[in-house]
Amino acid sequence: MIDSNEVTGANILKGEDIHLSFDGVKALDGLDFSVKAGRIVSVIGPNGAGKTCLINCITGYYRPQQGRITFNRQDILHQRPHQIARLGISRTFQDPTTYPSMTALDILMAGRYIHTRATILDAMLFFGRSRREELESRQIVEEIIQFTQIEELRKVPVAAMSFGQRKQVEIARALVMQPTLIILDEPMSGLDEVMKEIITDLILNMFDRGMTIVLIEHDAQVVMEISHSIIVLDNGRRLTEGTPREISLDKRVAEAYLGL
Amino acid sequence: MRARGRRKTSYAADIAVIHSGRQWLTLAVFIGLLVVLPLVLNATHNLNWVTFLNFTLIIIIAVLGLNVTTGMTGQVSLGHSAFIMLGGYGLAMLTLKADWPFWAALAVSTLVTGLIALIVAIPAIRLKGFYVAVVTLAFFYIAQYVIRNLDITGGTFGLIGIPSPSIAGMSIKGDVRWYYLLLALTILCVLVSVNITRSRLGRSFLAVRDNDVATAALGVNVPLTKLRAFFVGSLFAALAGGLWASYVSVVRLDQFTIWDSIWYLGMIVIGGAGSTAGAIMGVIFLRLISQILHVIGTSDLIPLSSTVTIYSTQIIYGLVIILFITLKPMGMISIWQKFKINYKRWPFGV
Numbered sequence: 243m244i245d246s247n248e249v250t251g252a253n254i255l256k257g258e259d260i261h262l263s264f265d266g267v268k269a270l271d272g273l274d275f276s277v278k279a280g281r282i283v284s285v286i287g288p289n290g291a292g293k294t295c296l297i298n299c300i301t302g303y304y305r306p307q308q309g310r311i312t313f314n315r316q317d318i319l320h321q322r323p324h325q326i327a328r329l330g331i332s333r334t335f336q337d338p339t340t341y342p343s344m345t346a347l348d349i350l351m352a353g354r355y356i357h358t359r360a361t362i363l364d365a366m367l368f369f370g371r372s373r374r375e376e377l378e379s380r381q382i383v384e385e386i387i388q389f390t391q392i393e394e395l396r397k398v399p400v401a402a403m404s405f406g407q408r409k410q411v412e413i414a415r416a417l418v419m420q421p422t423l424i425i426l427d428e429p430m431s432g433l434d435e436v437m438k439e440i441i442t443d444l445i446l447n448m449f450d451r452g453m454t455i456v457l458i459e460h461d462a463q464v465v466m467e468i469s470h471s472i473i474v475l476d477n478g479r480r481l482t483e484g485t486p487r488e489i490s491l492d493k494r495v496a497e498a499y500l501g502l
Numbered sequence: 503m504r505a506r507g508r509r510k511t512s513y514a515a516d517i518a519v520i521h522s523g524r525q526w527l528t529l530a531v532f533i534g535l536l537v538v539l540p541l542v543l544n545a546t547h548n549l550n551w552v553t554f555l556n557f558t559l560i561i562i563i564a565v566l567g568l569n570v571t572t573g574m575t576g577q578v579s580l581g582h583s584a585f586i587m588l589g590g591y592g593l594a595m596l597t598l599k600a601d602w603p604f605w606a607a608l609a610v611s612t613l614v615t616g617l618i619a620l621i622v623a624i625p626a627i628r629l630k631g632f633y634v635a636v637v638t639l640a641f642f643y644i645a646q647y648v649i650r651n652l653d654i655t656g657g658t659f660g661l662i663g664i665p666s667p668s669i670a671g672m673s674i675k676g677d678v679r680w681y682y683l684l685l686a687l688t689i690l691c692v693l694v695s696v697n698i699t700r701s702r703l704g705r706s707f708l709a710v711r712d713n714d715v716a717t718a719a720l721g722v723n724v725p726l727t728k729l730r731a732f733f734v735g736s737l738f739a740a741l742a743g744g745l746w747a748s749y750v751s752v753v754r755l756d757q758f759t760i761w762d763s764i765w766y767l768g769m770i771v772i773g774g775a776g777s778t779a780g781a782i783m784g785v786i787f788l789r790l791i792s793q794i795l796h797v798i799g800t801s802d803l804i805p806l807s808s809t810v811t812i813y814s815t816q817i818i819y820g821l822v823i824i825l826f827i828t829l830k831p832m833g834m835i836s837i838w839q840k841f842k843i844n845y846k847r848w849p850f851g852v
Contacts, residue, residue, distance in 0.1 A: 323718035333719055341712040352705040356721035360702045368697035380513040
């Protein structure tokens, strides 16, 4: 277990009083949360607690009816997903089969989109800027390929990969964007123990590189092992927040999960 | 024993279109054959085959554009014929009514068609799948209606006497000269298309096709990317339309039909959507079949009445396409890719 007192930073991400409802059904009900820079923060909670809704609000996919979300003190509530990605927040998706016909290399190179500038004309001529950017991007993509250990998947289309490989590529895709904050939506679900260990190591390595990580995960063991702090959601509200030790001793958390 | 195929030692080598000396040689021989082809056909008095080749080249240019919009980006466009038509009419009007020189007229009519495509795409990009098809279908009929009812476009009679281009004082007249011009332009367009696929733009197109929701999280502005796809695709179409108009020296509404739009889609599907080589193969395959069936149907090889042979060739045409799509749903390009992988791995398992 990582001692949370070692790392203290300013809030990089902060949400206040977020209300989100769909046709009267409340998904998030006055949620407050904050994430400190350079930490691994996990969000847990029973199914339907609002975990994925929260990610979708942060990344601009859902627009809360009320509330405030700031990233680096900048209001991001009214920005669209591609604008938020450009600010340095990248996310993975629960279902990793996002681009079935593309190879890992295609996807990772596509992940360099925000760091390249080539125009339509540059692309058509593939000369000068377009070519130079391609080679620079490839260098960074190759580093991430090594970092995530997917060398043998470079030219394999996603449709031909195993579920675990798809999860690896999905994380690699988020990493080539070189974000300051990365949000992982259930990276362990559906994986065997070996793959879980690979992904866990990857997350710890990301933390070593100074990235801020928000982890949504059901696997309690992983969450307890690597998180600095845990936010527990229930019925669209923050039930409690604390270190893994505090959370594991909290009676309300057990109740929420068991539905008592 | 090491598997066949070439090891690449730099990223620059990996993104090159031509990888080895042998590939350069194959390409040179292939282009050499294409250059000699009309001379052979000319010598054997098969000039209508040169006409066939010229139309095939024009359609390849047009379909490369549809391959960008529909093949790469997944925006099913039924309006491709309309963009070809606008390119053709644009060139005709600028050269005949405004006395512009050919190349300036071709460039401007191509760009203006691109801008019109942007306007068409604005309602289409907010929609998905079939709705895009319906918007582009509606656009086709609107464009046809406008052209039919304007004086400057010659109404139902169209415009005749469209001038031919000239290069360095040499006027491009006759099928063989046209063939060389079209061949050169087609090669350029193929290169542009390949460049798009190996660039930032092409990958944003593919990502939008595969999953437009997730693509926003890459920092890609999805509606803008769809606009770009329509813009680039219509540039190819308009270029092809301008060349077509000048080649046959007339533009008339019945040259550009909705059926053509549908056949262009068929060519992409049969070739392998999203692939430049696939688009070319699809055009050549479908045009060859229809030409061969046409030759057989109009000859007296088959001792049946001509109506029977003409209808039966159409049935055969349809059957071939249905069989192809059922047996090779990933298109002709998948056959080639499979061959390439097996060749590289040889003699290790397949």
